[in-house]
Amino acid sequence: MQQSTLSTILNPIERDAGAQKLWVRRFIPALVMLMLLLFWQIVTMLEIYPAFIIPPPIDVAEKFYAVLLDGRLWLHTQATLSAVLSGLGVGVTLGLVLGYLIAKHPLLEDSLAPVIISLQSTPIVAYAPLLVIWFGSGPTSKVITSALIVFFPTLMNTVVGIRNVPRPLHDLMRALRASRWQTFTKLEVPAAMPVLIGGLKISATLAVIGAVVGEFISANAGLGFLITLARSQYDTALVIVAVITLAIIARILYWLVTLLERHVLAWQSRARTI
Amino acid sequence: MGLSVRNVTLVYNAPGGGVLPALGPVTFQIESGSFVSLVGPSGCGKSTLIRILAGLQEPTRGEAFLGDIPISGPSSRVGLMFQDSNLMPWRTVQDNIALPLELGGISKQERYAAVENLLPTLGLSDFGLAYPGELSGGMAQRVAIGRVLIQKPEVLLLDEPFGALDALTREQISVDLLEVWAQYRQTVLMVTHDINEAVLLSDRVLVMSQRPGQIIADIPVTLERPRCLEDIYSDVFGKTAQQVRAAIGR
Ligand SMILES: Nc1ncnc2c1ncn2[C@@H]1O[C@H](COP(=O)(O)OP(=O)(O)OP(=O)(O)O)[C@@H](O)[C@H]1O
Numbered sequence: 050m051q052q053s054t055l056s057t058i059l060n061p062i063e064r065d066a067g068a069q070k071l072w073v074r075r076f077i078p079a080l081v082m083l084m085l086l087l088f089w090q091i092v093t094m095l096e097i098y099p100a101f102i103i104p105p106p107i108d109v110a111e112k113f114y115a116v117l118l119d120g121r122l123w124l125h126t127q128a129t130l131s132a133v134l135s136g137l138g139v140g141v142t143l144g145l146v147l148g149y150l151i152a153k154h155p156l157l158e159d160s161l162a163p164v165i166i167s168l169q170s171t172p173i174v175a176y177a178p179l180l181v182i183w184f185g186s187g188p189t190s191k192v193i194t195s196a197l198i199v200f201f202p203t204l205m206n207t208v209v210g211i212r213n214v215p216r217p218l219h220d221l222m223r224a225l226r227a228s229r230w231q232t233f234t235k236l237e238v239p240a241a242m243p244v245l246i247g248g249l250k251i252s253a254t255l256a257v258i259g260a261v262v263g264e265f266i267s268a269n270a271g272l273g274f275l276i277t278l279a280r281s282q283y284d285t286a287l288v289i290v291a292v293i294t295l296a297i298i299a300r301i302l303y304w305l306v307t308l309l310e311r312h313v314l315a316w317q318s319r320a321r322t323i
Numbered sequence: 324m325g326l327s328v329r330n331v332t333l334v335y336n337a338p339g340g341g342v343l344p345a346l347g348p349v350t351f352q353i354e355s356g357s358f359v360s361l362v363g364p365s366g367c368g369k370s371t372l373i374r375i376l377a378g379l380q381e382p383t384r385g386e387a388f389l390g391d392i393p394i395s396g397p398s399s400r401v402g403l404m405f406q407d408s409n410l411m412p413w414r415t416v417q418d419n420i421a422l423p424l425e426l427g428g429i430s431k432q433e434r435y436a437a438v439e440n441l442l443p444t445l446g447l448s449d450f451g452l453a454y455p456g457e458l459s460g461g462m463a464q465r466v467a468i469g470r471v472l473i474q475k476p477e478v479l480l481l482d483e484p485f486g487a488l489d490a491l492t493r494e495q496i497s498v499d500l501l502e503v504w505a506q507y508r509q510t511v512l513m514v515t516h517d518i519n520e521a522v523l524l525s526d527r528v529l530v531m532s533q534r535p536g537q538i539i540a541d542i543p544v545t546l547e548r549p550r551c552l553e554d555i556y557s558d559v560f561g562k563t564a565q566q567v568r569a570a571i572g573r
C-alpha cells in the first residue's frame with residue numbers, strides 16, 4: 050500500500066508503464082504485507098508480550114468480524130465518515146473562497162495574514178479541547194476540527210494556484226475582452242486546478258485526522274471514540290480494528306481524489322506520456 | 324484600418340521610488356493593409372508599445388489611434404500575438420483556436436466549423452484534438468496564429484511571434500504568415516529581432532533607439548510582392564538589410 054502510494058506521488062508518469070510489470074507491482078507489496086502479518090503472528094506465538102499488548106492477527110481478524118456483525122463497526126464508521134466528509138466539504142469550500150479573495154486582494158492578505166499564520170502554526174490538538182467546550186461533544190465539534198485542519202492547506206494552495214496563473218494568459222483574456230466571470234471559469238479555475246487537486250489530496254487525509262482528534266477529546270460515537278473506549282477496556286484487538294478501519298477510510302478518500310485527478314487533469318498525463 | 328501613434332510616452336514607476344522612462348515619445352503612422360516591422364535593442368520599449376496599441380496599457384502621455392478612434396481598451400478588430408505561443412495547456416488545439424469565439428458567445432457548432440476550416444491552412448489538420456503539450460514549438464505557434472486569425476482581425480499586432488523557434492521553423496512560419504497576409508491584407512505591426520525576417524516580410528521597417536525608445540529610422544522595403552524566401556539573395560534585399568543594420572548600430 051505504502052509503496053504504491055509513494056510511486057503515485059513521486060512519478061505519476063510511470064504509473065501506466067509496462068503492463069507486464071503491473072502484476073509484479075501488485076504482487077511484491079502483497080508479499081511484503083503477508084510477511085509482516087506472518088512476523089506479527091510469530092511474535093505473538095512466542096508469547097513475549099501478553100495478548101492485551103500485542104494481540105495475534107487472528108484475534109484481530111476475529112474481532113473485526115465480530116464488530117462488523119454486531120453493527121458496532123458500521124455505527125462508529127458512519128459517525129466518523131460523516132464528520133470527515135462534512136469537515137472536508139466545509140473546510141475546502143471556505144479555504145477555496147477565502148483563498149481566492151486573498152489571492153485577488155492583497156489588502157485582504159495583509160490584514161488576515163497574521164491571524165491565519167498564528168492559527169495555522171498552533172497545533173490543532175492544542176486548541177481542539179476548546180472547540181469541544183464551545184460546540185459540545187456531539188458531531189458538530191468533530192466537523193469543526195476536521196474543517197479547520199483542512200482549511201489552511203486549502204487556503205494556501207488556492208492562493209498559490211491563483212497567484213501563479215501566468216500573466217501572459219491574463220493579458221490574453223483581457224485582449225480578448227473576457228468578462229470577469231469568463232476569466233474565472235476559463236482561465237483561473239483550470240490553471241489552478243493541478244495545485245488545487247494536490248491540496249485536496251492532502252486535505253482528504255487531514256480531514257480524517259481532524260475528526261479523530263475531535264473524537265479523542267470527547268465523543269459518544271466514532272472510530273476515535275471506539276479507540277479510546279477499547280483502550281480503557283484493554284481490548285487492544287478492537288483498537289487495532291478501529292485503526293485499520295481509519296486507514297482504509299483515508300486510503301479510499303485519497304483514491305477517490307486520484308480518480309478525480311485523472312479525470313480532470315487528463316490533459317496533463319496525456320501531454321506527458323507523449 | 325490603420326494605426327497611428329502621436330507623441331506616445333510611457334513612464335514606469337521604478338522600483339525604489341524614481342521613474343523609469345520606457346518608451347518615447349514616438350510618432351508614426353501605419354496605413355491600412357500594410358506590413359510594418361519594428362526592430363530595436365532589447366528593453367527599448369517595443370513590447371510596451373505593442374501593449375499600448377493592444378489597449379492593454381495606457382500611455383503616460385500622447386495618444387494612439389485605431390483608424391481615427393483613440394484606443395481606450397482592447398478591441399475585437401485587433402489580434403494580438405505574444406512572444407511565446409501562450410496557449411492554455413488544458414485545452415485541445417481546437418478549443419485553443421476557438422477561444423476568442425467562445426468568449427464572444429458563439430455556439431459550439433459554429434466554433435468548430437470555423438476551426439475545421441482553418442486547420443488545413445495552418446497545417447494542423449490531424450491535430451484538432453491534441454493538447455499543446457503534445458505539439459512541437461512550431462506547431463504551437465501555428466495554433467497561436469490560428470487563434471488570432473479566427474477573430475478575423477483587421478489589425479495584427481505581433482510581439483516577436485517567432486522568438487522561441489529555431490531558424491528553419493521560423494523561416495517556414497514567416498513565409499506561411501506572408502501567404503495569409505497576402506490573402507487577407509490585414510494591417511500588421513510586427514516586433515522582431517531578426518533583420519532578415521523584418522525586411523523579407525515588411526513594407527517598412529521602423530528602427531527604435533535605446534530605452535526610452537524613439538523611432539530613429541523608417542526604412543521602406545521596395546522588394547516586389549509576392550515575395551518568397553529566395554528574395555533574400557536579391558540586391559534590393561541586401562541593400563535594405565544593410566540600411567537597417569546601419570540604423571540599429573547608430
Ligand atoms: N511592468 C513594468 N514595470 C516596470 N518597468 C517595466 C515593466 N515592463 C517593462 N518595464 C521596463 O520598460 C522597458 C521596456 O520594456 P519592454 O518590455 O517594452 O522592452 P522590449 O523592447 O520589448 O524588450 P525585449 O526586446 O527584450 O522584449 C524595460 O527597460 C523594462 O525594464
Ligand SMILES: [Mg+2]
Pocket residue numbers: 369370371482
Ligand atoms: Mg519585448
